[in-house]
Amino acid sequence: xxxxxxxxxxxxxxxxxxxxxxxxxxxGHKVTIPKRVQExxxxxxxxxxxxxxAPDLLLDGGTIHLELANAKLIAGIASxxxxxxxxxxxxxxxxxxxxxxxxxxxxxxxxxxx
Amino acid sequence: MRDQDFATHDAxxxxxxxxxxxxxxxxxxxxxxxxxxxxxxSGLTMPQAMGMTLLVFAGSAQLAALPLIAANAPIWVxxxxxxxxxxRFVIFSVLLAPHFASLPWHKRLGLGxxxxxxxxxxxxxxxxxxxxxxxxxxxxxxxxxxxxxAWQIGSVIGIFLGNAVPTEWGLGFAGTLAIVCILVPMxxxxxxxxxVLVAAAVSVLAAGLPYKLGLLAxxxxxxxxxxxxxxxxDKLRARRQENRKADHV
Numbered sequence: 001x002x003x004x005x006x007x008x009x010x011x012x013x014x015x016x017x018x019x020x021x022x023x024x025x026x027x028g029h030k031v032t033i034p035k036r037v038q039e040x041x042x043x044x045x046x047x048x049x050x051x052x053x054a055p056d057l058l059l060d061g062g063t064i065h066l067e068l069a070n071a072k073l074i075a076g077i078a079s080x081x082x083x084x085x086x087x088x089x090x091x092x093x094x095x096x097x098x099x100x101x102x103x104x105x106x107x108x109x110x111x112x113x114x
Numbered sequence: 115m116r117d118q119d120f121a122t123h124d125a126x127x128x129x130x131x132x133x134x135x136x137x138x139x140x141x142x143x144x145x146x147x148x149x150x151x152x153x154x155x156s157g158l159t160m161p162q163a164m165g166m167t168l169l170v171f172a173g174s175a176q177l178a179a180l181p182l183i184a185a186n187a188p189i190w191v192x193x194x195x196x197x198x199x200x201x202r203f204v205i206f207s208v209l210l211a212p213h214f215a216s217l218p219w220h221k222r223l224g225l226g227x228x229x230x231x232x233x234x235x236x237x238x239x240x241x242x243x244x245x246x247x248x249x250x251x252x253x254x255x256x257x258x259x260x261x262x263x264a265w266q267i268g269s270v271i272g273i274f275l276g277n278a279v280p281t282e283w284g285l286g287f288a289g290t291l292a293i294v295c296i297l298v299p300m301x302x303x304x305x306x307x308x309x310v311l312v313a314a315a316v317s318v319l320a321a322g323l324p325y326k327l328g329l330l331a332x333x334x335x336x337x338x339x340x341x342x343x344x345x346x347x348d349k350l351r352a353r354r355q356e357n358r359k360a361d362h363v
Contacts, residue, residue, distance in 0.1 A: 007162070048231060055328075
């Protein structure tokens, strides 16, 4: 793509963000949402957050990894437990990153000592 | 309540919002850094990458656009992809818009534009009801502005570090962990837990769908599941109560 085309893409991405994020803020009070739909939407944030992180935890290049060698999955599960216990977010992120890094490097280290 | 009270700056509420979002800023910054690195590694020039991070401010849409730019995809395809990836924000804005309907339009446009996933989830935990309350706007700003700043700073650092950060470090995982922490308290009820588990499963199984439609499918199916579980729970409770009444008679 030429420089100009890339800038057009960037502006069109900004417009897409504005439409989806702000569109309803601008016209929302003119639209009435049925009560049932509103009740259902209460669950949207948690479902969206889960749908964002689940592929990162379970997928690697299109294949599902449920085994112990999946460092992200193990570190993710351990972080859930750590947060449920300690209730400290920053601490949980540091703990999870350290565990993830350790799990990622461990097989190589073990291998080099063999 | 007068609109002025609702919108006037409330320093205590702003700080409260800032403190609520503070623990997530590290994860957000790391996420921004990853996107910044990805933009440079995919071949964008430094001005293009800076322009993208400052104008677009939507990490997943940016990440999805990069391979499409590299593959010379038509611009409308990239636009539609970004719309679909961001569709969850339409749902978020349906929830948030009634809270701020009385603000002038340019403030609604601006606040809406910087409302990311994590900030919206944290805001709705504090203020589930749309009635105007003093300090609401300041609380939201205390969440949104630092969140946006952390993202932009991380992203700019990523752009400058460019190729120096190895992909294997998996820095983006910090963003996933920040979301894990927000999600854990949100699944306290059985309907919410069922919805989240189903949404997670659908998002993994439908990850291969074009335009990232799997994310949208996951949200819709997850919400529906939570609703069905909630309603069957209500019905069971009602029946149990009736049975109890019948026993007493």
